[in-house]
Amino acid sequence: KxxxxxxxxxxxxxxxxxxxxxxxxxxxxxxxxxxxxxxxxxxxxxxxxxxxxxxxxxxxxxxxxxxxxxxxxxxxxxxxxxxxxxxxxxxxxxxxxxxxxxxxxxxxxxxxxxxxxxxxxxxxxxxxxxxxxxxxxxxxxxxxxxxxxxxxxxxxxxxxxxxxxxxxxxxxxxxxxxxxxxxxxxxxxxxxxxxxxxxxxxxxxYEGLFLAPHVVNQALKGSLLIGAVMGELGYHTVPAPFALPYDITRSVMMGDEEKLLKFIQSVQYVSPVDSFVEVAPWNMPGYEDKVVMAAGCFVDGASIELSCDAPLREPYNAFIQGGLTYEHVVIALKEILSRL
Incomplete structure (x- = not known):
């Protein structure tokens, strides 16, 4: 009810x-x-x-x-x-x-x-x-x-x-x-x-439902920051920089496989769980192409936690979503920029 x-x-x-x-x-x-x-x-x-x-x-x-x-x-x-x-x-x-x-x-x-x-x-x-x-x-x-x-x-x-x-x-x-x-x-x-x-x-x-509006707010703030910064650097993002998102996901067009892997591996590196893992593309059940996924989350597969994934196909879009705290997104973005 x-x-x-x-x-x-x-x-x-x-x-x-x-x-x-x-x-x-x-x-x-x-x-x-x-x-x-x-x-x-x-x-x-x-x-x-x-x-x-x-x-x-x-x-x-x-x-x-x-x-x-x-x-x-x-x-x-x-x-x-x-x-x-x-x-x-x-x-x-x-x-x-x-x-x-x-x-x-x-x-x-x-x-x-x-x-x-x-x-x-x-x-x-x-x-x-x-x-x-x-x-x-x-x-x-x-x-x-x-x-x-x-x-x-x-x-x-x-x-x-x-x-x-x-x-x-x-x-x-x-x-x-x-x-x-x-x-x-x-x-x-x-x-x-x-x-x-x-x-x-x-x-x-019940506790998750109670916290959800604030957590979604944090994820949206993080998404807007990523859009603004990556857009300023010339990357194509959806939603567009400064446009109001209608979900918690954002795509960033990396253009080639090497940059895509660096982007996603950066997110895994600053994750609270399994940060030592270097993610690689694999044949994930249910997907048509190989998928590379950063998901160092407390709850397995929880895409409200900061995570990032992509099918290994052109135009090599990275799909980044979530973020329990805005600060975690800031840390991840700094790591992404340092590797790119």
Whole structure:
């Protein structure tokens, strides 16, 4: 109920047994969608780790004859003409959008831009589920997607909303009818949300939520500093220097593999955990290209803690995110500049 209130939603499923943002999104999709239904993604192809969820063999959505159609963004906004035509020509059960950019070279989607989208989609006669991958976006803006017409959001507790404290878990928030289905899928239809105790207690789930707005503030300040400095040095960054971010991630185009590795290895070097490790590209599960990742975090995989990663492909963008304290970001930036 506390999480539901935060999202302005009817209900929320919060569980330590949801292991990641990808898991939360996958759970939501498999819960809501039925055999033979179609999904319209209005932000293009989803993040790399979701591609096998959609079309990755006998356990994927495609195996249940559930298909995705993709409409890329038009510049920095939705392509309303193509969305309208698609909704007119086909019967869709879900409209899907991804708030953060993943590894794409684009801005994150602001909540303000979601309101006209949801209104437009409904004006086209769509009566299905409007879903948003909310990873990296919680508490960045004053409102959440569920307050502007989005029916369902999902994300990870080791990103923004966990405040760097919550050790594991994920959430799905939105309309009660969809949360009921997600609870039944997570456990079983006969049990749903009535069980699921966690032996270690829930203190850190509440404490992380309490701290999350301030921690996100620190991460955003750090992102703005990195954007300003790297932009001044001639590097292309998204968001642009001094532009207000709509999520906690920032890309910096390094241009070649050597500079990319120096950038990311610098972040690992000043990390509080495993700072002695020199990170290298590897075939990380769920990704199409080799990935290099700096993640010397107290909570494994916690991208609200200062971390940095990149697919090893042109134009060699480094994706840096998080920062529990602004001061840690300052230290990391100094190390990055010294190595470059």
């Amino acid at each position: 506390v999480y539901a209130d935060v999202f302005g939603a009817e209900a929320c499923l919060v569980s330590p047994f949801i292991v990641s943002g990808t898991h939360a999104i996958s759970l939501a999709l498999f819960s809501v969608l039925k055999h033979g239904e179609r999904v319209l993604s209005v932000t293009g192809r989803p993040y790399d780790t979701l591609l096998k969820v959609i079309d990755g063999g006998e356990m994927s959505l495609k195996a249940d004859d559930i298909t995705f159609d993709y409409i890329p963004l038009k510049g920095a906004d939705f392509d309303y003409e193509k969305i309208g035509n698609a909704l007119k020509e086909n019967k869709y059960s879900m409209v899907y959008l991804q708030r953060s950019r993943g590894y794409d070279e684009r801005e994150a989607i602001s909540v303000d831009k979601m309101l006209p989208l949801t209104e437009f989609v409904r004006s086209c006669g769509f009566d299905g589920c409007i879903f948003c991958d909310n990873c990296y976006g919680e508490f960045v803006e004053k409102k959440e997607p569920t307050e502007v017409g989005v029916d369902l959001v999902a994300g990870s507790l080791i990103k923004n909303i966990g405040g760097g404290i919550t050790p594991t878990g994920g959430y799905i928030a939105g309309k009660q009818k969809y949360i009921d289905r997600a609870e039944a899928r997570l456990t079983s239809p006969s049990i749903a949300g009535e069980v699921g105790s966690y032996a270690f207690g829930y203190q850190y789930f």
